Amino acid sequence: MTDSTSGSSNKSIRLGLCLGALGVVYGDIGTSPLYTMRECLHHLKGMDRADGVLGILSLMFWTVMIVVNLKYLLFVTRADNRGEGGIFALLALSHTGAPAKKNSRRIVGFSTFIVLCGAALLYGDGVITPAISVLSAAEGLATFNPDLQTKIVPIAVVILAFVFFVQSKGTETIGRIFGPVMLIWFTTLGIFGAWHIFDAPEVFRALDPTLGVSFLLTQPWEITAGILGSIVLTVTGAEALYADMGHFGRKYIAQAWLFLVWPGLLLNYFGQGAYVLANPLDQTNPFFALAPEGGLRLFLVGLSICAAVIASQALITGTYSLTRQAIQLGYFPRLRIRHTNAEHAGQIYISLINTALAIGSIWVVLEFKTSADLAAAYGIAVTGTMTVTTFALYLVTRRYWKWPLWKSLSLCGAFMVFDLIFLGANLHKFTDGGWLPVVIGLGILAIMHTWKSGRSEIQEKVYGGAITELELTDIVKSESIVRVQGSAVFMVATPSGTPLALLHHLKANKCLQKTVVLLTISTWEVPQVEDSERLSVEELGEGIWRAVGRYGYMESPDVNNLVTRVAERGVPIKPMSTTYFFNREMIITGGNARMWQWQKSLYAFLSRNATPVKDYYQILPTQIIEIGLPVQL
Structure with a gap:
C-alpha cells in the first residue's frame, strides 16, 4: 500500500469515526434546541424581554462551555478504563486504583452506593428522553398546520412504538444512516441560526459571562430557579460524550463536537434569541419559527422527527449496554441478552429492558401530553447524574491518578458547586413531574443494591466453608x-x-x-x-x-x-x-x-x-x- 493510499484510508477512518459519533453520541444534546429556548422564555413574563433573552443566552453559552468543554471533554473523558467510559468505568477505577483488578464481592460501600445512584438515574433519563424528543419534534407539525394540534400525541405514540418495535431487528442497517442524518441536522441548525442571528446583532453581547450572572442576581429565587432549571436542558446528553467513548475514541468525539456540534448548537441558540428579540409578539416555538412557513418549515419538522428518533435510539441502546455492564459486575439480575450482529459484540438487544422503556415512554407521552409539561420532569435525573459523575471523578483523581488532596478538591469542588446549583434549581420540579425519574431511579437502585447484597451473602454462606x-x-x-x-x-x-x-x-x-x-x-x-x-x-x-x-x-x-x-x-x-x-x-x-x-x-x-x-x-x-x-x- 502506498503512503498516499494509506493516508487516504486513515483519513476515511477518521471521518467515519467523527460521523459515527454524530449519530450515537450527540443525538440527545443535539435535539435540545427543540425545546430549551421555549422553556426558558416561559420565565420572562413581566420583565424586560431584551435583558431576559440576553441573560438566557449568556447562561446557555457558559453552561455548555463549563459542563461540556471543560468538565467532560477536558477532564472526565480522561478517566478511561482501557479506552472505555461510562458510569461503571468510573466505578471500576474508583474501586481499584488499577484497571485490571478483579471485581470485589464485598457488601456495597458508601462510594459505590453513590455511583449506583447515578447509574440508576440514567434509567429514568432513558424513559423521558425518547418521549420529550419525539413529542417536541411532532409538535412542530402544528406550526405547519394548526389542525394537526389534536393529533400530536397519537403521532408521537406511533413513532415511539415503531422505534421500540424495530429494536429486536438490530440496529446495523438503520445505524448506517444515523451519522449522515445528524450531519445534515447540525448543519441545518447552524444555517437556520446564522440566517436570523443578524436580526438582532446585540445577541453577541451574551458572550459576556457577567451578563448572565447579573441577570440571575436581579431576579427573585423562584424566577432564578425556573430559569436555571430550563438552562440545564442545553446540556442534557452530555454524559454520552463519556459513556460512548469506547466506540469512537476521545479524539474523534472531541473533534465532532468542536468542529460541528458546538458551532451548530451555538448558532441555533443565538439565532433563536435574535428571532425572539426581533419578533417579540410571536408566540411560536422559536426553533421552528427560524424556518419560514411552507416547504422549509415542513423540511425542518421532518428532519426534527428523524433527529428525535436517532436520539431515542442512542438512549435505548445505551440503556442495553448499561444493563449488561451491571449484570456482569453483579449489580443486576441476569437477563436474556441477544446479540443482533455476529460481527459486533456491542450490538445487543434485551427484551425486558426494551419493553419497560417502551411502556414507560409511551405512558409519559399519554400522561403529560405536551413537551412543555414533560420538561418539568426533565432535569432532576440529568443534574443528579452529573453530580454523581463529579463525585466519582474526585475518587478517581485521588485513588487512580494519585492527585494531592488540594488539587482534587479544587477541581472537583468547583464542578460540584456548579452541579449542586443546577440540581437545587431543579428540585422545585419534583411535584410537577420531576418525581418520575426519581421514582424510576429508586426502583432500579433498590434492585441493584439488593442483588449485590444478596449475592455477597450467598457467596459467604454457600462457599465460605x-x-x-x-x-x-x-x-x-x-x-x-x-x-x-x-x-x-x-x-x-x-x-x-x-x-x-x-x-x-x-x-x-x-x-x-x-x-x-x-x-x-x-x-x-x-x-x-x-x-x-x-x-x-x-x-x-x-x-x-x-x-x-x-x-x-x-x-x-x-x-x-x-x-x-x-x-x-x-x-x-x-x-x-x-x-x-x-x-x-x-x-x-x-x-x-x-x-x-x-x-x-x-x-x-x-x-x-x-x-x-x-x-x-x-x-x-x-x-x-x-x-x-x-x-x-
Whole structure:
C-alpha cells in the first residue's frame, strides 16, 4: 500500500469515526434546541424581554462551555478504563486504583452506593428522553398546520412504538444512516441560526459571562430557579460524550463536537434569541419559527422527527449496554441478552429492558401530553447524574491518578458547586413531574443494591466453608466412588474450593466422570479482557482440573468457547458430549443475612425470575443437569 493510499484510508477512518459519533453520541444534546429556548422564555413574563433573552443566552453559552468543554471533554473523558467510559468505568477505577483488578464481592460501600445512584438515574433519563424528543419534534407539525394540534400525541405514540418495535431487528442497517442524518441536522441548525442571528446583532453581547450572572442576581429565587432549571436542558446528553467513548475514541468525539456540534448548537441558540428579540409578539416555538412557513418549515419538522428518533435510539441502546455492564459486575439480575450482529459484540438487544422503556415512554407521552409539561420532569435525573459523575471523578483523581488532596478538591469542588446549583434549581420540579425519574431511579437502585447484597451473602454462606481441592482429590480416590467414562464441567462461583453441585452429585450417584473441570466465570472491572488473560487452567490431580474464564463488564460469557479452549490446553474433554452441572438456588427468607426483610423477599423474587445461569452462558439444554440448592437468607 502506498503512503498516499494509506493516508487516504486513515483519513476515511477518521471521518467515519467523527460521523459515527454524530449519530450515537450527540443525538440527545443535539435535539435540545427543540425545546430549551421555549422553556426558558416561559420565565420572562413581566420583565424586560431584551435583558431576559440576553441573560438566557449568556447562561446557555457558559453552561455548555463549563459542563461540556471543560468538565467532560477536558477532564472526565480522561478517566478511561482501557479506552472505555461510562458510569461503571468510573466505578471500576474508583474501586481499584488499577484497571485490571478483579471485581470485589464485598457488601456495597458508601462510594459505590453513590455511583449506583447515578447509574440508576440514567434509567429514568432513558424513559423521558425518547418521549420529550419525539413529542417536541411532532409538535412542530402544528406550526405547519394548526389542525394537526389534536393529533400530536397519537403521532408521537406511533413513532415511539415503531422505534421500540424495530429494536429486536438490530440496529446495523438503520445505524448506517444515523451519522449522515445528524450531519445534515447540525448543519441545518447552524444555517437556520446564522440566517436570523443578524436580526438582532446585540445577541453577541451574551458572550459576556457577567451578563448572565447579573441577570440571575436581579431576579427573585423562584424566577432564578425556573430559569436555571430550563438552562440545564442545553446540556442534557452530555454524559454520552463519556459513556460512548469506547466506540469512537476521545479524539474523534472531541473533534465532532468542536468542529460541528458546538458551532451548530451555538448558532441555533443565538439565532433563536435574535428571532425572539426581533419578533417579540410571536408566540411560536422559536426553533421552528427560524424556518419560514411552507416547504422549509415542513423540511425542518421532518428532519426534527428523524433527529428525535436517532436520539431515542442512542438512549435505548445505551440503556442495553448499561444493563449488561451491571449484570456482569453483579449489580443486576441476569437477563436474556441477544446479540443482533455476529460481527459486533456491542450490538445487543434485551427484551425486558426494551419493553419497560417502551411502556414507560409511551405512558409519559399519554400522561403529560405536551413537551412543555414533560420538561418539568426533565432535569432532576440529568443534574443528579452529573453530580454523581463529579463525585466519582474526585475518587478517581485521588485513588487512580494519585492527585494531592488540594488539587482534587479544587477541581472537583468547583464542578460540584456548579452541579449542586443546577440540581437545587431543579428540585422545585419534583411535584410537577420531576418525581418520575426519581421514582424510576429508586426502583432500579433498590434492585441493584439488593442483588449485590444478596449475592455477597450467598457467596459467604454457600462457599465460605467449602472443602479444599486436596480434600476433594482424597474423596474421589475413595473405593466407594466409581469413575465412569466421559467428562463433566461443574460451574463454581469462586476460583477456589469445591462446588456443592459436585458434592451432591457424589453423594447421590456415587460416581464421577473420569474428566472433571471446575469452571469459574470471573468478571474483571475492565471493559474487555485481553485474549492472553482469558483463560487459565490448573491440574488438581485425579483427572480434575480447575479453569477460570475471565471477562470484562462489556463482554458476554461464552462457556462453549471456553471449554473448547480448555480442550486445546490438553485436557481430555469433548465439548459436544460434556455434561454441565449447575446449582439451582432456591431462596428461603427468615435467616440471619445482613439484609432488610423486604430486601430478602425482593431478592427471592428476582432470583426466581432471573434468566437461569445455564441460559445466560448459552449452553445447549441437552447438556445441562441442575441440582437444587436451598439457601436461607
